[in-house]
Amino acid sequence: MVKKGVYAASLSVLKKDRSLDVDATVNHAIQTIKNGLHGVFFFGSTGQSQLISIAEKKELIAKIANNKMRKQFFLGTGNNSLNENIDLIKYAMEYDFNSFLIMCPAYYRGNTHEGVFEFYSQLINSAPKIKIILYNFEKLSGYKFTPEAVTKLVKAFPKNIIGCKDSSYNLFENLKLPDFLMFPGSEAKLLSGLKLGCSGCISAVTNVTHSLARKVFDDYASNKTQTKNDQLIAVRQTFDQYNLISALHSYYSLEDENYKNLLPPLTLLSDEKQKELVEKLKSLKFTKEKNLAA
Numbered sequence: 001m002v003k004k005g006v007y008a009a010s011l012s013v014l015k016k017d018r019s020l021d022v023d024a025t026v027n028h029a030i031q032t033i034k035n036g037l038h039g040v041f042f043f044g045s046t047g048q049s050q051l052i053s054i055a056e057k058k059e060l061i062a063k064i065a066n067n068k069m070r071k072q073f074f075l076g077t078g079n080n081s082l083n084e085n086i087d088l089i090k091y092a093m094e095y096d097f098n099s100f101l102i103m104c105p106a107y108y109r110g111n112t113h114e115g116v117f118e119f120y121s122q123l124i125n126s127a128p129k130i131k132i133i134l135y136n137f138e139k140l141s142g143y144k145f146t147p148e149a150v151t152k153l154v155k156a157f158p159k160n161i162i163g164c165k166d167s168s169y170n171l172f173e174n175l176k177l178p179d180f181l182m183f184p185g186s187e188a189k190l191l192s193g194l195k196l197g198c199s200g201c202i203s204a205v206t207n208v209t210h211s212l213a214r215k216v217f218d219d220y221a222s223n224k225t226q227t228k229n230d231q232l233i234a235v236r237q238t239f240d241q242y243n244l245i246s247a248l249h250s251y252y253s254l255e256d257e258n259y260k261n262l263l264p265p266l267t268l269l270s271d272e273k274q275k276e277l278v279e280k281l282k283s284l285k286f287t288k289e290k291n292l293a294a
Protein backbone atom coordinates (compact mmCIF):
# COMPACT_ATOMS: atom_id res chain seq x y z
CA MET A 1 0.00 0.00 0.00
CA VAL A 2 1.25 3.46 -0.90
CA LYS A 3 1.81 5.67 2.14
CA LYS A 4 3.05 9.19 2.76
CA GLY A 5 6.60 9.72 1.53
CA VAL A 6 9.00 10.66 -1.24
CA TYR A 7 8.79 8.55 -4.38
CA ALA A 8 10.36 8.49 -7.83
CA ALA A 9 8.86 7.75 -11.19
CA SER A 10 11.74 5.37 -11.75
CA LEU A 11 13.91 5.32 -14.87
CA SER A 12 13.83 2.35 -17.23
CA VAL A 13 17.28 1.14 -18.27
CA LEU A 14 17.54 -0.33 -21.75
CA LYS A 15 19.92 -2.68 -23.52
CA LYS A 16 21.73 -1.68 -26.71
CA ASP A 17 18.95 -3.24 -28.78
CA ARG A 18 16.50 -0.95 -26.92
CA SER A 19 14.80 -3.82 -25.10
CA LEU A 20 14.16 -3.39 -21.39
CA ASP A 21 17.08 -4.38 -19.18
CA VAL A 22 15.00 -5.75 -16.34
CA ASP A 23 17.87 -6.39 -13.93
CA ALA A 24 19.42 -2.95 -14.46
CA THR A 25 16.03 -1.25 -14.11
CA VAL A 26 15.34 -3.02 -10.83
CA ASN A 27 18.86 -2.31 -9.55
CA HIS A 28 18.43 1.38 -10.36
CA ALA A 29 15.23 1.46 -8.30
CA ILE A 30 16.84 -0.36 -5.39
CA GLN A 31 19.72 2.10 -5.28
CA THR A 32 17.41 5.13 -5.18
CA ILE A 33 15.47 3.55 -2.32
CA LYS A 34 18.71 2.88 -0.45
CA ASN A 35 19.58 6.55 -1.00
CA GLY A 36 16.42 7.76 0.69
CA LEU A 37 13.24 7.15 -1.28
CA HIS A 38 10.27 5.55 0.41
CA GLY A 39 9.51 3.75 -2.83
CA VAL A 40 9.38 3.90 -6.62
CA PHE A 41 6.82 3.63 -9.38
CA PHE A 42 7.90 1.60 -12.39
CA PHE A 43 6.44 2.58 -15.78
CA GLY A 44 5.47 6.13 -15.08
CA SER A 45 6.01 8.66 -17.84
CA THR A 46 9.66 9.04 -16.79
CA GLY A 47 10.10 5.29 -17.27
CA GLN A 48 9.22 5.53 -20.99
CA SER A 49 6.03 3.66 -20.17
CA GLN A 50 4.18 4.48 -23.38
CA LEU A 51 7.07 3.08 -25.42
CA ILE A 52 7.75 -0.17 -23.57
CA SER A 53 5.91 -3.34 -24.54
CA ILE A 54 3.37 -5.16 -22.38
CA ALA A 55 5.56 -8.28 -22.50
CA GLU A 56 8.55 -6.39 -21.08
CA LYS A 57 6.42 -4.87 -18.34
CA LYS A 58 5.19 -8.33 -17.37
CA GLU A 59 8.76 -9.62 -17.29
CA LEU A 60 9.72 -6.92 -14.81
CA ILE A 61 6.64 -7.54 -12.66
CA ALA A 62 7.51 -11.23 -12.38
CA LYS A 63 11.09 -10.29 -11.54
CA ILE A 64 10.27 -7.93 -8.68
CA ALA A 65 7.61 -10.17 -7.14
CA ASN A 66 10.15 -11.97 -4.96
CA ASN A 67 12.42 -9.01 -4.28
CA LYS A 68 12.91 -8.13 -0.63
CA MET A 69 11.96 -4.51 -1.41
CA ARG A 70 8.73 -5.42 -3.18
CA LYS A 71 6.62 -3.53 -0.64
CA GLN A 72 8.35 -0.37 -1.84
CA PHE A 73 7.70 -1.14 -5.52
CA PHE A 74 4.60 0.21 -7.24
CA LEU A 75 3.45 0.26 -10.83
CA GLY A 76 2.18 2.54 -13.52
CA THR A 77 0.53 1.01 -16.54
CA GLY A 78 1.45 3.45 -19.29
CA ASN A 79 -1.14 2.23 -21.77
CA ASN A 80 -3.80 4.02 -23.77
CA SER A 81 -5.72 0.81 -24.44
CA LEU A 82 -8.36 0.06 -21.82
CA ASN A 83 -8.05 -3.68 -22.41
CA GLU A 84 -4.25 -3.64 -22.21
CA ASN A 85 -4.50 -1.71 -18.96
CA ILE A 86 -6.86 -4.32 -17.58
CA ASP A 87 -4.65 -7.16 -18.81
CA LEU A 88 -1.54 -5.71 -17.17
CA ILE A 89 -3.37 -4.90 -13.94
CA LYS A 90 -4.77 -8.41 -13.63
CA TYR A 91 -1.34 -9.89 -14.35
CA ALA A 92 0.28 -7.73 -11.67
CA MET A 93 -2.44 -8.55 -9.16
CA GLU A 94 -1.64 -12.24 -9.57
CA TYR A 95 1.69 -11.31 -7.95
CA ASP A 96 -0.11 -9.30 -5.22
CA PHE A 97 0.67 -5.87 -6.66
CA ASN A 98 -2.53 -3.92 -6.06
CA SER A 99 -1.53 -0.23 -6.15
CA PHE A 100 -1.22 1.56 -9.48
CA LEU A 101 -0.50 5.06 -10.77
CA ILE A 102 -2.78 5.48 -13.77
CA MET A 103 -3.15 8.34 -16.24
CA CYS A 104 -6.23 8.55 -18.40
CA PRO A 105 -5.64 7.69 -22.08
CA ALA A 106 -3.67 10.26 -24.04
CA TYR A 107 -3.58 11.15 -27.76
CA TYR A 108 -7.26 12.03 -28.26
CA ARG A 109 -7.86 15.61 -27.18
CA GLY A 110 -11.03 16.93 -25.68
CA ASN A 111 -11.58 14.14 -23.16
CA THR A 112 -14.70 14.80 -21.10
CA HIS A 113 -15.14 14.29 -17.38
CA GLU A 114 -17.78 11.69 -18.19
CA GLY A 115 -15.41 9.77 -20.47
CA VAL A 116 -12.58 9.79 -17.95
CA PHE A 117 -14.94 8.67 -15.20
CA GLU A 118 -16.01 5.77 -17.41
CA PHE A 119 -12.37 4.79 -18.06
CA TYR A 120 -11.57 4.46 -14.36
CA SER A 121 -14.93 2.80 -13.70
CA GLN A 122 -14.12 0.09 -16.23
CA LEU A 123 -10.72 -0.53 -14.62
CA ILE A 124 -12.25 -0.86 -11.17
CA ASN A 125 -15.14 -3.04 -12.31
CA SER A 126 -12.61 -5.37 -13.95
CA ALA A 127 -10.32 -5.46 -10.89
CA PRO A 128 -12.44 -4.66 -7.81
CA LYS A 129 -9.53 -4.86 -5.35
CA ILE A 130 -7.37 -2.34 -7.20
CA LYS A 131 -6.00 0.77 -5.49
CA ILE A 132 -5.54 3.69 -7.89
CA ILE A 133 -3.53 6.87 -7.63
CA LEU A 134 -4.90 9.21 -10.28
CA TYR A 135 -2.26 10.84 -12.47
CA ASN A 136 -3.15 14.43 -13.27
CA PHE A 137 -0.88 15.59 -16.08
CA GLU A 138 -2.63 17.65 -18.73
CA LYS A 139 0.62 18.25 -20.66
CA LEU A 140 0.81 14.56 -21.58
CA SER A 141 -2.77 13.35 -21.39
CA GLY A 142 -4.62 16.38 -22.70
CA TYR A 143 -6.96 16.18 -19.71
CA LYS A 144 -6.86 18.11 -16.44
CA PHE A 145 -8.70 16.77 -13.44
CA THR A 146 -10.86 19.26 -11.60
CA PRO A 147 -11.49 18.97 -7.86
CA GLU A 148 -15.08 18.07 -8.72
CA ALA A 149 -14.03 15.25 -11.08
CA VAL A 150 -11.71 13.73 -8.47
CA THR A 151 -14.34 14.04 -5.75
CA LYS A 152 -16.91 12.28 -7.94
CA LEU A 153 -14.54 9.34 -8.50
CA VAL A 154 -13.67 9.10 -4.80
CA LYS A 155 -17.34 9.14 -3.78
CA ALA A 156 -18.16 6.45 -6.35
CA PHE A 157 -15.16 4.26 -5.49
CA PRO A 158 -13.98 5.18 -1.98
CA LYS A 159 -12.05 1.92 -1.50
CA ASN A 160 -10.30 2.14 -4.86
CA ILE A 161 -9.35 5.76 -5.58
CA ILE A 162 -6.79 6.39 -2.85
CA GLY A 163 -4.82 9.38 -4.08
CA CYS A 164 -3.53 11.62 -6.84
CA LYS A 165 -0.21 12.61 -8.37
CA ASP A 166 -0.72 16.22 -9.37
CA SER A 167 1.64 17.24 -12.16
CA SER A 168 -0.75 19.91 -13.42
CA TYR A 169 -0.55 21.59 -9.98
CA ASN A 170 -4.17 22.67 -9.89
CA LEU A 171 -5.22 20.24 -7.15
CA PHE A 172 -2.59 19.90 -4.43
CA GLU A 173 -3.24 23.34 -2.93
CA ASN A 174 -7.02 23.13 -2.99
CA LEU A 175 -8.39 19.60 -2.97
CA LYS A 176 -9.02 18.32 0.55
CA LEU A 177 -10.48 14.84 0.94
CA PRO A 178 -10.32 12.64 4.04
CA ASP A 179 -7.87 9.71 3.92
CA PHE A 180 -6.75 10.74 0.44
CA LEU A 181 -3.10 10.82 -0.60
CA MET A 182 -2.01 13.92 -2.52
CA PHE A 183 1.42 14.00 -4.17
CA PRO A 184 2.65 17.03 -6.11
CA GLY A 185 4.64 15.88 -9.14
CA SER A 186 7.72 17.95 -8.27
CA GLU A 187 10.01 18.02 -5.23
CA ALA A 188 10.11 21.79 -5.69
CA LYS A 189 6.61 21.71 -4.22
CA LEU A 190 7.37 19.07 -1.59
CA LEU A 191 7.70 21.36 1.44
CA SER A 192 4.92 23.75 0.46
CA GLY A 193 2.70 20.73 -0.16
CA LEU A 194 3.50 19.16 3.20
CA LYS A 195 2.55 22.42 4.90
CA LEU A 196 -0.82 22.20 3.14
CA GLY A 197 -1.38 18.62 4.27
CA CYS A 198 -0.06 16.78 1.20
CA SER A 199 1.48 13.34 1.50
CA GLY A 200 4.92 13.89 -0.07
CA CYS A 201 5.79 13.84 -3.77
CA ILE A 202 6.13 11.51 -6.74
CA SER A 203 8.73 13.00 -9.04
CA ALA A 204 10.98 12.29 -11.99
CA VAL A 205 13.96 14.17 -10.60
CA THR A 206 13.97 12.30 -7.27
CA ASN A 207 15.87 9.73 -9.32
CA VAL A 208 18.80 12.01 -8.45
CA THR A 209 17.52 14.21 -5.61
CA HIS A 210 16.40 11.21 -3.55
CA SER A 211 18.46 12.04 -0.46
CA LEU A 212 17.81 15.77 -0.50
CA ALA A 213 14.07 15.22 -0.86
CA ARG A 214 14.05 12.67 1.94
CA LYS A 215 15.95 15.11 4.16
CA VAL A 216 13.33 17.80 3.55
CA PHE A 217 10.51 15.31 4.20
CA ASP A 218 12.07 13.96 7.41
CA ASP A 219 12.96 17.40 8.76
CA TYR A 220 9.38 18.56 8.24
CA ALA A 221 8.05 15.47 10.00
CA SER A 222 10.45 16.07 12.91
CA ASN A 223 9.75 19.81 13.01
CA LYS A 224 13.43 20.57 12.36
CA THR A 225 14.85 23.63 10.66
CA GLN A 226 14.96 23.21 6.89
CA THR A 227 18.54 23.32 5.60
CA LYS A 228 18.23 21.62 2.19
CA ASN A 229 14.98 22.80 0.67
CA ASP A 230 16.48 25.74 -1.22
CA GLN A 231 19.08 23.48 -2.80
CA LEU A 232 16.44 20.86 -3.60
CA ILE A 233 14.28 23.43 -5.39
CA ALA A 234 17.27 24.85 -7.29
CA VAL A 235 18.32 21.41 -8.52
CA ARG A 236 14.80 20.63 -9.66
CA GLN A 237 14.52 23.96 -11.45
CA THR A 238 17.80 23.22 -13.21
CA PHE A 239 16.52 19.90 -14.55
CA ASP A 240 13.27 21.59 -15.55
CA GLN A 241 15.21 23.60 -18.12
CA TYR A 242 15.57 20.42 -20.19
CA ASN A 243 13.48 17.46 -21.27
CA LEU A 244 13.49 15.53 -18.00
CA ILE A 245 13.97 12.06 -19.44
CA SER A 246 16.80 13.27 -21.66
CA ALA A 247 18.47 15.14 -18.82
CA LEU A 248 18.19 12.32 -16.29
CA HIS A 249 19.56 9.71 -18.67
CA SER A 250 22.33 12.04 -19.80
CA TYR A 251 23.29 12.68 -16.18
CA TYR A 252 23.34 9.00 -15.25
CA SER A 253 25.18 8.07 -18.45
CA LEU A 254 28.24 9.92 -17.18
CA GLU A 255 28.80 6.87 -14.96
CA ASP A 256 26.97 4.10 -16.82
CA GLU A 257 26.68 4.01 -20.60
CA ASN A 258 23.57 1.83 -20.45
CA TYR A 259 21.62 4.97 -19.60
CA LYS A 260 22.42 6.29 -23.08
CA ASN A 261 19.90 3.87 -24.56
CA LEU A 262 16.53 5.52 -25.10
CA LEU A 263 13.52 4.55 -27.17
CA PRO A 264 12.85 6.91 -30.11
CA PRO A 265 11.73 9.59 -30.38
CA LEU A 266 13.46 10.27 -27.04
CA THR A 267 17.09 11.35 -27.27
CA LEU A 268 19.92 12.29 -24.94
CA LEU A 269 20.97 15.87 -24.45
CA SER A 270 23.62 17.09 -26.83
CA ASP A 271 27.18 17.01 -25.48
CA GLU A 272 27.01 20.76 -25.07
CA LYS A 273 23.77 20.63 -23.10
CA GLN A 274 24.99 17.73 -20.98
CA LYS A 275 28.10 19.70 -20.03
CA GLU A 276 25.95 22.73 -19.32
CA LEU A 277 23.70 20.68 -17.01
CA VAL A 278 26.67 19.30 -15.09
CA GLU A 279 28.19 22.75 -14.64
CA LYS A 280 24.91 24.19 -13.39
CA LEU A 281 24.59 21.39 -10.85
CA LYS A 282 28.17 21.88 -9.70
CA SER A 283 27.47 25.56 -9.18
CA LEU A 284 24.72 24.46 -6.79
CA LYS A 285 27.25 22.24 -5.01
CA PHE A 286 25.22 19.23 -6.05
CA THR A 287 26.68 15.99 -7.27
CA LYS A 288 25.12 12.58 -7.08
CA GLU A 289 28.08 11.28 -5.06
CA LYS A 290 27.53 13.93 -2.38
CA ASN A 291 23.77 13.61 -2.42
CA LEU A 292 23.66 11.99 1.03
CA ALA A 293 21.67 14.47 3.04
CA ALA A 294 19.22 11.92 4.46
